[in-house]
Structure formats: C-alpha cells, structure tokens
C-alpha cells in the first residue's frame with residue numbers, strides 16, 4: 112500500500128521479465144538463449160536500477176525544492192557490500208523478481224551472488240558509514256555521502272599454506288550501480304607556494320600558486336531507503352589528469368613518456384584504499400587522498416549553497432558536515448580557506464561558520480591510531496593550509512592562555528603542533544577545535560576520551576562539546592536481508608514488518624518466549640542457518656563440520672587488541688584437555704567448531720602470525736582422529752560483508768573479547784545478538800550497553816575491567832610478571848613443535864612472556880577458560896539457551912541505526928527529515 116503508484120514498482124512479474132529481457136538483449140547485447148548467471152544478475156540489476164533512478168532524480172528535485180538543511184557524511188570508507196538484494200528488498204519487489212527469474216530458468220540466489228562486494232572500507236568504521244546511508248535514506252533525511260572511488264577496495268585475502276596473501280580487489284568492471292558525472296568535475300591543487308598581497312582596500316590577502324592540478328570527477332551511487340521514495344546520493348570522487356587524457360603539449364613535443372606518467376600520477380590518488388585499520392601509517396599519498404576528497408566535496412557543497420543566494424552566515428543553518436574520524440579533518444581547514452581567501456570573509460566570521468558546520472566522530476583511543484602528519488610534508492603539499500593551521504592554533508592557544516594563565520604544559524599538550532622532530536600536526540586537535548560537537552561511539556568510549564586523550568579539551572570547552580552516540584546497525588541488511596527466515600518468523604508473530612523501521616517493537620517477542628512451537632521454529636531457523644554456513648565452510652576449506660556442534664565465531668579485523676590470540680590459545684587449551692580425557696569423559700564433551708575470519712593489515716606482522724597460528728592449529732586438530740567432531744578449527748578466508756551475512760545468522764556464540772578499554776564500540780556484537788546468537792565478551796565498548804539492554808543473565812562476560820588495566824600494565828612492568836599456568840602449558844605445547852616450526856610463533860609468545868603482555872592475555876586467560884566451560888554447560892540445556900536467544904533479540908531495539916541517525920540529527924546536525932507526501 113505504501114507506494115501504489117510509485118515509479119519503482121513492477122506491477123507484475125511480466126513487467127519485470129519484459130524489462131529484464133530488454134536489458135539482456137539491448138543494454139548487454141546478448142541473447143536470452145546464451146544468458147548465464149552473471150548476465151541474469153546484470154539484467155536484474157539493470158531492471159531495478161531503472162526504477163531507482165527515477166526516485167533518485169525525484170528525491171534530488173524534492174530536496175532542492177524544499178531547500179532544507181542537508182547532512183553531508185564525509186568518510187574515506189563506505190563498506191557497502193552487495194547492492195542488488197538490498198535494492199530489491201527496499202523497493203519491496205524481491206518476490207516478483209524471484210518469480211520472474213524462475214520463469215526464465217534462473218534461481219534468484221544465484222543471480223544475487225554474482226555481484227562483487229563494494230568493499231571500499233576496512234571494517235567497523237566503513238560499515239558504520241554504510242549503515243548511516245541506509246538509515247538516513249530510510250528516515251527521509253536529505254543526506255549525501257562523500258567518499259573516494261577507489262579502483263581497488265580492500266584486498267582480497269587468500270590463505271596459502273596457512274599464510275595470508277593479498278590479492279588486488281579490482282571491482283569496477285560492469286558495475287551497474289555507479290553513474291559517472293563527467294560534467295561534475297573539480298580541479299584540485301597541490302604543492303606550490305603562497306604569496307601575500309594587499310587588495311585595493313589595503314587588506315592583506317593570500318594567494319596560493321599551486322604546482323600541480325588534478326581533476327576530481329564525480330561518480331554517483333543511488334542509496335534507496337527501505338519502503339520510502341527517498342533515494343539519496345553517495346558521491347565518490349575519482350582522480351584524473353586535469354588536462355584530459357594527457358598533456359598534449361608534452362605529447363606534441365615528443366615527450367610521450369612523461370605525458371603518460373603525469374596521467375598515471377594523477378590517477379594514483381584514487382587508485383587504492385589504505386588497508387590499515389586502527390593504525391596510523393600515513394604516507395604522502397594518503398594525505399593527497401584526504402585533501403583531494405575534502406576539497407572536491409567542499410567545492411561541491413559550497414557550490415550548492417551558493418545557488419540559494421543566501422548570506423554566508425546562514426551556511427551552518429543549511430549545511431551539517433559530519434567527519435567520520437579525523438581522516439576528513441582537512442575539510443575544516445579547506446572551508447576556512449575558501450571563506451577567507453576566496454570569498455573574502457573576515458577570520459572570526461569565517462571561523463564561526465566553520466565551527467557551526469562541523470561535527471567530529473572519534474572511533475579510537477589507541478595512541479597508535481591517532482592521526483598525525485609531519486609539518487614538512489604538509490608544508491610541501493599544502494602550504495596555504497599549513498599557514499591556516501598555524502593561525503587556528505595561534506588564536507586557540509591565545510584563548511587557552513587567557514583562561515589558564517602560565518600553564519605551559521597545558522599549552523603544549525593541547526597545541527595542534529607537537530614539538531617533536533619533525534614537528535607533527537595533530538589532526539584530532541584540529542577536529543575538536545573546529546567542530547561544535549565531538550562524539551564517541553559507545554558510553555564507555557565516550558567517557559574514556561573525556562577523561563584521557565581529550566581531557567584538557569573538556570577543561571577548555573566545558574563538557575557540552577563532548578557527547579556520546581552509541582553505534583547501531585541497520586536491521587534491514589543485518590536481519591531482514593541476512594536472515595530472511597527469522598525476519599519472517601518475527602513478522603508473523605508481530606503481525607507485520609513494522610519492526611524493521613521501529614526496532615523497539617521487537618520487545619513484543621518476549622510474550623512468546625514460552626511458546627513451544629515458536630521456540631521450535633526459532634531453533635529450526637538457527638539450524639538451517641548453521642547448515643548454510645557449514646556448506647560455505649566446506650566450499651572454502653574442504654572441511655566438513657557437524658552442524659549440531661556449538662558454532663563459536665570470531666570474525667573481525669585481526670588486531671592484538673581484539674585478541675584473536677586469546678581465542679586460539681583457548682582453543683589449544685581445549686584441544687589439550689580433550690586429548691587428556693578418557694573415552695567416558697569425551698562422551699560428555701560438547702562438540703565445538705571454532706570459526707575465525709578477518710584480514711590483517713599487510714604490514715602488521717603480529718596479526719599475520721596470529722592467522723598463521725590459527726591455520727597451523729587447524730591443520731593439526733582437524734585431522735586428529737582422536738578428536739573427531741569434538742573440536743574443529745576453521746579459518747574462513749576473505750571475510751567481508753557478504754560472508755558476514757551468512758556467518759552472523761549461524762553463530763551460537765560469538766567472541767568480542769578485546770582488552771577492556773580498547774574497542775571503541777564494536778558493531779558485529781550487535782549483528783550476532785540480533786540474529787539470535789549469544790556472546791562471550793569483555794566489559795568493553797558496546798558490550799556493556801548490550802548487557803544493560805538484554806540482561807546480564809543473557810551474556811557471558813569475563814575478564815578485567817577497563818579501570819584496572821593501567822594498574823595491571825604497571826605491575827607487569829615493575830612487579831615482574833606471572834604467566835597464567837594454563838597458558839604456560841599452551842605455550843609449552845607450541846614451543847614443542849606441536850603446530851609446526853615454533854620459531855614462527857616466537858614473537859607472539861614473547862610479546863606476552865617477555866614484553867609486558869600489553870593486552871593482558873595472561874591476566875584474562877583463566878576467566879576466559881572458565882567462562883567457556885560455562886558456555887558448554889549452558890548449551891546442553893537447549894531450552895534455556897533458546898529462551899536467552901529469544902529474550903536477547905526482543906531487547907535489541909536500542910541498537911537500530913535509526914535510533915543512532917535520529918540522535919545525530921537532534922543533537923549534532925539539527926536537521927529534520929523531509930516530509931514525503933504521497
């Protein structure tokens with residue numbers, strides 16, 4: 112009923128089939144008789160794309176016409192995954208497409224899985240940006256995403272002899288979801304020098320004579336909301352030599368090689384996504400990417416604002432720009448530059464506009480992840496911006512000096528410039544000083560930034576500039592799309608799918624917890640999802656796993672702070688325990704499959720050796736006839752969004768076991784619980800709020816608390832260090848060569864035994880093992896387990912991305928959704 116006469120609707124499967132065939136025969140120039148699954152995907156995608164384009168154009172017209180404040184979400188990462196299934200579900204015509212495809216001899220699932228993931232992100236931060244887009248469109252916010260159109264997204268991971276290998280992810284061929292806008296281009300300047308001059312009124316002005324120009328070309332991606340006409344825009348910039356194909360003067364002068372080289376230099380900017388997650392490893396190219404994207408986006412935003420002929424002072428009433436971490440911080444400096452150098456505003460007026468416009472989201476407290484750029488590098492690449500940064504800093508430090516006279520330490524701590532060799536620009540400081548709101552992504556995390564890394568800024572600005580918005584996930588992709596059977600069961604009980612746009616409605620499920628039939632259906636769905644994952648595991652690894660085992664999953668980027676090493680050491684402990692059992696004892700063991708997945712940054716050796724250890728343990732355990740089904744170890748290669756959609760619905764228990772105080776939020780914890788999995792976790796990030804919502808009897812928490820971490824690290828350092836005896840036994844087994852050449856694992860073990868165990872693996876080992884024993888025990892009581900599973904899902908409403916989007920809109924952006932009349 113929601114879109115009776117909407118342009119997106121296929122009135123019948125015949126109409127879908129007609130469009131499908133037309134695209135096969137004309138757009139793709141193929142015959143229906145020689146149409147494979149890839150063509151079936153393309154035909155379906157093009158048929159749906161036609162419909163999206165119409166609503167997309169109308170949405171843009173509507174937003175221009177109503178002329179309300181818009182949100183711009185700036186993120187270097189958008190981890191979108193596949194688009195077709197999402198588009199069909201949002202438009203509400205998946206069943207029509209399924210029937211139509213069946214008529215033509217195709218299974219819709221086969222078509223859907225042909226699509227290459229859009230993997231323009233590393234992990235949580237990039238996926239959060241994608242969930243934002245889905246939610247902003249669904250709630251009818253006038254919102255744009257701005258990002259980079261990487262030619263290569265996050266690398267594909269292959270496991271070769273147990274080691275991670277990186278393979279380039281070329282994903283752009285035949286991508287029907289992007290529209291090149293060759294008419295929307297911006298020339299972006301780099302290098303060069305700044306000259307001062309006086310204008311006719313004697314005012315001192317700056318002009319930046321740049322040394323290199325690169326062209327930014329817009330590529331637009333439609334973002335359909337769920338069951339709404341709103342189809343928002345994600346604009347991705349691609350880099351290109353500014354003189355077109357290449358420099359014809361050089362070419363005509365016979366300098367062909369250098370003409371081509373210039374072109375390649377320009378195209379390099381948007382060539383590849385940096386594969387570091389929570390680690391700052393910036394090279395000049397990364398800074399170039401950041402400025403290229405910020406400058407192009409701001410030019411676009413300012414151009415759109417200027418069309419409305421408003422006074423500059425109204426800019427913050429029309430524009431909200433959200434910075435996804437510090438990666439887009441140069442946008443602050445660029446807007447100030449445009450306002451003072453190009454538009455001729457006075458500094459103070461310009462700076463008020465800047466602060467009114469920007470909000471900054473922090474995603475980490477890890478010191479190694481805080482972005483810094485060397486002053487000489489910045490001086491060379493962006494000379495005018497560095498001057499402006501110094502001026503921002505000067506005015507800021509003067510104001511701090513007034514409020515905290517004679518506190519030199521305070522000044523040096525909060526200065527944008529770190530007085531090191533070379534000097535460094537602290538990007539988070541610019542982001543805080545240039546924004547009206549700074550937010551963390553879970554309560555603990557937001558408290559931690561206020562009391563540790565940004566403590567001084569709370570003193571300076573007061574507590575109001577800092578706030579918390581706990582992360583969420585879109586239930587459209589992470590429940591309805593990933594787990595259609597569970598979504599349908601819930602809809603049947605609740606009398607419709609309204610919960611997908613108001614997730615708090617899930618609470619009505621609690622009334623069915625004791626319903627025998629309902630429990631049976633709930634558990635059958637989990638069993639089917641486990642079977643689906645077992646098939647994927649068989650395909651990818653060749654290992655057969657027993658789907659009746661307890662599926663224990665840890666999938667996320669590999670990082671020492673996330674502690675996959677704790678997990679695999681726990682698996683080794685379990686292996687040794689089973690080996691030591693009598694046949695009688697073994698009968699009581701709960702069979703378990705330990706499933707891992709995740710990528711390591713290519714230069715992160717410790718993370719890579721964790722992957723190697725997991726695979727080495729798998730190779731021994733999985734072929735040990737003594738063990739059989741009691742324990743299997745699986746590493747799923749190339750973990751990505753589309754694999755997550757299969758993995759999340761299939762877990763019995765998932766692991767979110769970071770050292771307390773290190774994981775800002777985590778979002779996969781929410782995905783697993785929303786799909787009826789229980790979790791084992793530390794008191795970290797959003798785990799704490801998940802516990803508050805679902806009840807502590809429904810989660811397995813263990814380990815030291817964030818408040819005790821500093822003390823423990825201090826004790827490791829001074830009071831000596833006592834290795835947990837059970838962990839010691841695990842280390843001895845590794846050192847004995849049980850899992851191959853032990854020298855491969857030296858650094859992993861010595862970081863704990865000898866180098867202070869920074870992530871407290873040993874301190875938490877005992878309670879980790881004990882908690883897993885509780886998991887086994889409780890899993891044997893399936894009825895209780897099911898009650899926990901259902902109750903938890905019923906209480907997950909808080910973690911909808913829609914709640915998150917509305918909180919940002921109210922407390923940071925001050926924007927209203929658009930009224931969509933029929």
Ligand code: 26Q
Pocket residue numbers: 233234235236237239385387388389390391392393397474475480482552582774775776777778796
């Ligand atoms: C920085 C400089 C140079 C190169 C790369 C980077 C870089 C890239 C990606 C730094 C950090 C990231 C990604 C961080 C990230 O994913 N953080 C996660 O964000 C999630 C969403 O808020 C949280 O749930 C996670 O807790 C947090 O780790």
